[in-house]
Amino acid sequence: MRAIQISETGGPEVLRLVEQPMPKLQPGQVLVKTHAIGVAFPDLLVRSGRYPWMPPLPYVPGNEVTGHVVDANGSTRLGNGQLVFFTSWDMGFAGGLYAEYVAVKDTAPWPLPDHVDLDEAAALFNYIVASLLMEHGARGAEAATVLLHGVSGGMGTALAELALLAGSKVIGTAGTDDKCAFALARGVQHAINYKTANVVDQVLRLTDGRGVDVVYNHIAGNSFVDDMKMLAPLGQIVSYAALGGMPQSDLFRGMRAEIGRSPAVRVIGTHVFEKLPHLRRAAFEKVLGLHAAGKIKPAVTTRLPLERAAHAHRLMESRESLGKILLKP
């Protein structure tokens, strides 16, 4: 069977197509033929050696997949033909899903109803993370108005859709007019091109000077300085990644300077939910339920053959991609 493997970390070219033997099933495992594999930014971090929890090499990347069971191996839970979704979280954070077939414990996959679109469902991991960020990252904050950086990306589109569903007014930022148009077409109320407009001024104008209740920030760097100026009283920044590096300025001083609004920052990584499996499970159940009921529609924009994994990574790294990229085995 075909899989994508890295033997060393580096640029997209280290993602190589390899032939591997079909997985041998252990007792209690089922064999899944994959249908769609989600590409996410953490895959790029692992590939380039920047992920804080680096796996041993050689390594098959991939953390989110849909498919169907082709060998139930006597499972009483899953039969042949059952449609499934699962993530690395369901299988001990092992990765390994950029592959045509996967052997997995029969307790891991989430069964999907027959009517579900397997491509869309392969993009649901972003929604599960988004749901955890909203419920536990922004815990305690009112969320009448939220600001989403990178609103046209995988996480951005998921956060936007869930926030809109929860009744929030959503303001997004993106780096091109096309990305802003994409976000507006998906229902966000306002999208600001941060390359051509002053985001702080625009956000304060759009909120009558009050600011937003919650900012979801995956950039860090010096972006907090501006975020702090756009927070409503008792507002909260949810910091879920640091693509722009560490802040140069003293964050605590910056927070004290805005004491009149009592800002909060929660730094959150999904690995915390390893210690909180009941919250993780609840997020899966909620998101899969919303999708099965047709209440959310992931923004799958790009489908590439498995062997074009390197191109998928280049596309994501170029920041030209919109919504979710899938690999199709």
Ligand SMILES: NC(=O)c1ccc[n+]([C@@H]2O[C@H](COP(=O)([O-])OP(=O)(O)OC[C@H]3O[C@@H](n4cnc5c(N)ncnc54)[C@H](OP(=O)(O)O)[C@@H]3O)[C@@H](O)[C@H]2O)c1
């Ligand atoms: N906490 C967690 O456990 C968790 C789970 C999943 C993902 N994440 C993180 O969430 C972030 C987004 O992931 P994703 O899969 O949604 O990625 P994505 O689809 O590529 O979207 C990221 C967006 O961020 C914007 N951006 C701003 N600064 C950037 C930079 N320095 N490099 C690249 N993009 C930048 C880009 O939009 P513009 O060019 O328009 O600014 C891009 O559209 C990543 O940092 C990822 O590690 C965290």
